[in-house]
Every structure is written in C-alpha cells, then in structure tokens.
Amino acid sequence: MTQRADRGFDHAIPSEITPRAVYEGRRRWLQQLAAGALGTGLASWAGREALAQAPAKGAPLPGGKSAVPGANVMDAVTPRGLATTYNNFYEFGTDKADPARNAHTLKTRPWTVTVEGAVNKPRVYGIDDLLKLSAMEERIYRLRCVEGWSMVVPWVGWSLSALIKQVEPTGNAKFVEFHTLADPKTMPFVGSRVLDWPYVEALRIDEAMHPLTMMVFGMYGEVLPNQNGAPLRLAVPWKYGFKSGKSIVRIRFVEQQPKTAWVKAGPQEYGFYSNVNPKVDHPRWSQATERRLGEDGIFAKKRPTLMFNGYETQVASMYAGLDLVKNF
Ligand SMILES: Nc1nc2c(c(=O)[nH]1)N[C@H]1C(S)=C(S)[C@@H](COP(=O)(O)O)O[C@H]1N2
Ligand SMILES: [Mo]
16 A cells, blocks of 8 residues: 655656556666656556456447537547556555456445535535436547556446426536535545545536537446446546546535645646647646557557647637646
C-alpha cells in the first residue's frame, strides 16, 4: 500500500514496475524514470494483457447511434481486455490490476442515487429507473489519464443533461458534486489514507450540462464491469480521467466550487478544472504526450496529447476568457 506524501499521492510506486517491463528495458526505463519522463506506472500496461484475465462477458447493454457532435472519435478502439484489466479505482487498490482482481465484492443491486441540493425536484433514483431515464447511446470517447496513458472506449449511456433537467436546478446551482460509494465492507482500500474518502469529483454546471458529459452504464455493448465503475459512472472526455467518478451514489447541486478529493490530495498537482492540456505540465511530469493503451511497445514513440483531448471544437467556448494555466 502507498502512503500519501505531503505533495499529494505518489504515483511512482514500485509495484507498478512489472518483471516484464524490467526485463524488456530496465536501462531505458530507469533513465526515463530519472528524467521524469514517466513518473507514473506507465510501464506496466504492456505486461498486463498477458498477466490479467479479461473478465467474462457481462449482460448485453446496447446503445443507439448518438447525434451529439463529437460523440464518436475515429481512433481505433482499445481492446476490451485491456480497458477492463488496467484500471484506476483506488477503492479497490492502487495497482492497475487490483480493481479487476478485487471489485467482484462490489454489490451493484440494490443501488440508489440521491440527487439533492439546489434543485426544485430532489429525488432518490433507483438504478433501474435511471437505466430507463433516457435512450441509451453508444459513444466512442477518448479517455486521457493524468498519469500519461490513454484509451478509446465505446461507452453506453446518455447525456447527464437529461437527468439534470428532470430535477430542475435553481439559480444557486453553480456546481455539481458527484459522490461515489465508500463502503469499507466491500471496498478494501477505503480504509487506507490514499485519498480522503468518499471520492468526490465535481463539475461546473455548464460543464455538467454539456451534451458530451455522459452518464455511463455500459461499455463494449455490455453492462459496466465492476472495475470500470458499475453500476454507473461519469465520462467527461475533455478532462483527465479522474474527473469521471465511478460507482456514483449522490449528485449534489451547490453554489460554491467544491473541494474535490484530488484537489484535497494535492492542490498543486490536480486542479479543479483538469481539462486535458498539453501545455500545462503536471508538476512532476510533462502532459505533452500520451501512450495509448495496447497500441505500442513500452518504449515506442508516444503520441502528442491534444488540447481538450481533441474535443476543442465542442468545449473550448466554455473556457473563453479563463486563464487555463491558473485554472488548470
Ligand atoms: N470512485 C473512483 N472513481 C474513479 C477513480 C477512482 O479511483 N475511484 N479513478 C479515476 C481515474 S484516475 C481514472 S483515469 C478513471 C479510470 O477509468 P477506467 O479504469 O475505466 O479506465 O476513473 C476515474 N474514476
Ligand atoms: Mo487517471
């Protein structure tokens, strides 16, 4: 288990360095690590495919074609076996293989989502009501992790705006918080000090209302595997992956900008906005490039990271006049 350092959570944990990665390029790995080019657990994914057992197919959850502009990127889809075995879900452990190994204990029924705060119609939704709230769409989104890797996933769900409209936010609703489950009985790492649980993330109300902001119930045409955030998670494709909370239980509309779990863990490293931005480095590593899961060998060339993760046309106008270096 890793401890939280004063500067925030240290991603460079020894357990991430797989024997295969060490075998394949120990010298270059150490050089890059020393140069701060990796700084994270990046070297581990290539070995994962062989190490981890892809989960069995889940129940089918098909989605129709989406009419939302930018909803389908042309990039090759990441193999399902990688997207479901190389995960960040710290409630189940900090190693990329931990969620697939441990998340079978998560109970996704019964499940309710409390929607509250600055709304005219607060409500507690059962998961089966949420599944029917709007038509399921499949959307192929990029997800860029702050650690420097990325993937392309066919998510199944609908625009969060459908739910927001139903509860009628008041004029005081400036931000939306997403609280995720923190159950020490089923989530072995909720007792650890890695983060201040529950995992809370938040968006500005206009970001939450953006048609690309997606409430996700499935991936690859199936119900979400537990390790990917069952029974429902967010996908906010122009922001670093940590803004997309998994296993959401509470959505709260508030007036003040919330203190999110990652901002609490390291305000210098994880800003509230966390828009994917190749020009704003993480204090311990560059964000200029990324490694697409499953695409290359460990030490093959990386690809350049795109402004707003490639969703600039759709989202840039929301940040007009905002200093994106200060508001990182
Ligand atoms: N509850 C919860 N949600 C979470 C996380 C987490 O640790 N706990 N990790 C985040 C991070 S850092 C990323 S990159 C994505 C990863 O999603 P994936 O495992 O489906 O690829 O989930 C995000 N949502
Ligand atoms: Mo991430």
